Amino acid sequence: MTADLVARIETALAAARRERRRPRREVAAALATAAVRWRTDPALAAALPAAAGLSPAMVAAVLPLAAEPLDADAMAALVEDELGAGAADGGAPDGPALVVQILASNVPALAVPAIALACLAGVATVVKSGRADPLSAPAFHRALAAVDPALAATVVPADWRGGDRRVEDAVLARADLVVASGHDATLAALAARTHAPLVAYGTRTSLAAVGRDAPPAAAAHLALDAALYDQRGCLSPREVWVEGDADGFAARLTAALRGLAADLPPGPAGLTERAAERIAADEAEWRGARVVAAGGRALVVHAIDSLAALASRLAPGTVECVGVAGARLDAATLRRAGVARLCPLGRMQRPRLSWPRGQRPPLRTLLGIPAEPLLEVEA
């Protein structure tokens, strides 16, 4: 396997060198077409629920969400925003030759934006699938190969068992940049083993803020944000801070979660996972918070006098996204607290490709270009 993987990497490097001159706008168009094919891949839709531990209804709901950001115009705009005016009509900028991307396994389809960003950046990439989704990366690679074989040749979807030192060492030795997601201990161990720069995405969570002026639908929007991906992602809200009638909001949220349990049933969860959920919810209650749990999802509901005080309560670097309804939060303060995304409730699970995960602009990060910490505010 190692020799085969190394050979595929060499092929991808050669392909990326050939593809460098292509206008990024053309690359974006190919990616957009591939995303449509990937989204409607019947084999993927059939196999992913079992692999990812999600219900078929959930997979049917999230595949379009994963493909949605790969809009040709949006991708071209992203290139221009990050790399400068006119960049979409030019070739790839200088950057690392090979980027190794090691994906988390908490939510499926992470391979889609990973491959898309690498193609837009013009780098060859190895994409190692997460344990719970070995399907999305090869499926998107197949879709891209059907649309644009030359571009697909720059991508090496890979799936080896985590901790296989022989394969990992061979791949890491070839990397010019490593991008990895996972638990902090895993990332620390990885950092010690690679000579290449490591972009590490550790454990983060998300929360919601509901102001006094929030519309009645805010509870339903938050319930959807929580239910999608079975609350597994770093964009999944786990807590909500409510101005005003927190009890009333909690009741509406409970009802909304119950309603979604039928449309988006939770996937099967193991005993340890379910027990951990129980323990976490129990502890929240004893810390004085109210826990709303229904349909296999749980949120902690906090009452707060003024959401203006919320940002200052966040432990720096722990919150990825804040979903808001009926309030205006101070973006500058949130950015200083490490928040990467501020969006309306109901859109927390629909990030654009430009989402500066971990406050890092996606393309500049892949290209190793320094950048200020970023907060993306979505209207």
Add this chain to the structure above:
Amino acid sequence: MSIEAELAAALEAWRRGGPPPDFETWALRIFRHQYERNAPYRAFCDRRGIRPEGVVRWQDVPPVPTRAFRHADLACAPPEAVFRTSGTTDGVRGRHLVPHLALYRASALAAFERFVLPDGARLSCVFLLPPPAERPDSSLVRMCAWVGEALGAGVEWLAGPAGLDVARLLARLAAAEATGEALLLAGPTAGFARLFDAARAAGRRFRLGPPSRLMDTGGAKGMPRPLSRPGFLRACWTTLGVAGYFCVNEYGMTELCSQRYESVLADRFQGRGLAPRRLLAPPWLRTRVLDPDTLEELPPGATGLLCHHDLANAGSVSAVLTEDLGRTVGDDGIEVVGRVAGAPPRGCGLLLAELGTP
């Protein structure tokens, strides 16, 4: 007489051969007592709409999660002692306030005697623990002190601020071997593992005289290296000369005043030597295995969260939902198969500890 003193007398009576306390009657009476005197517990029950007059089965007494002991003082009266858990992943330690130590003592001694000393042996106690003066907040140390005083023929504490005093321990074992003195060795499983490693490194093996025995507790916590239960029992034989059926594992927790013990020694003295190893309890401690989603009781043999109901916790909270996974074995025992603590919730996890609270 307080309810705790009354119960302590009942446990003492059982120890002397009397009938066990009627579990359900005591459980309901104690629940009312705790509801009336333990304000955080009463608030917890009220949030669930549960009041003593509506509870007719002991199984319906609402269990408090062990993590509650990290955030609230769950006691029905001012404590005579405060015991602290040994540590957690985020550094917050739980505390168990015990208002009536006499009840704790009665429970601990009765169960220890039944399951570790069923033959009535009175042995020199060698504890792989620091003395009570150094660890006044350790429930295990306190229990061992009572055992040494009431059931032992002398007590030695062979750990201190620097940890286990291995040299002294090896010397003590050699002396016991030379004279044929039988010992009761007790302490954390990790302490025994250190002893085995040290004896191996020193090329020492001992043959302790019968009826020496040991009691270990704590499982993998703090172990210097992984050690399976069969491996542990093998080392007890090869290093100490103590056969596996004289090695009793204790399952206890700071939040409980009663403990479970492996059945192996009690079974041997009751002619049930072929029965499977399982953790037995005195009649005032019952354990249910619950579905983590519904908190409904699971069928016999199914694995779930262990929920203990300990009457000896009358001064604090009797129903305690643990983070231990286990299953029932036979009609009187349980087996602990793992622990949830440290297992992250789905995905990125619930980082409550890192977020502010209102």
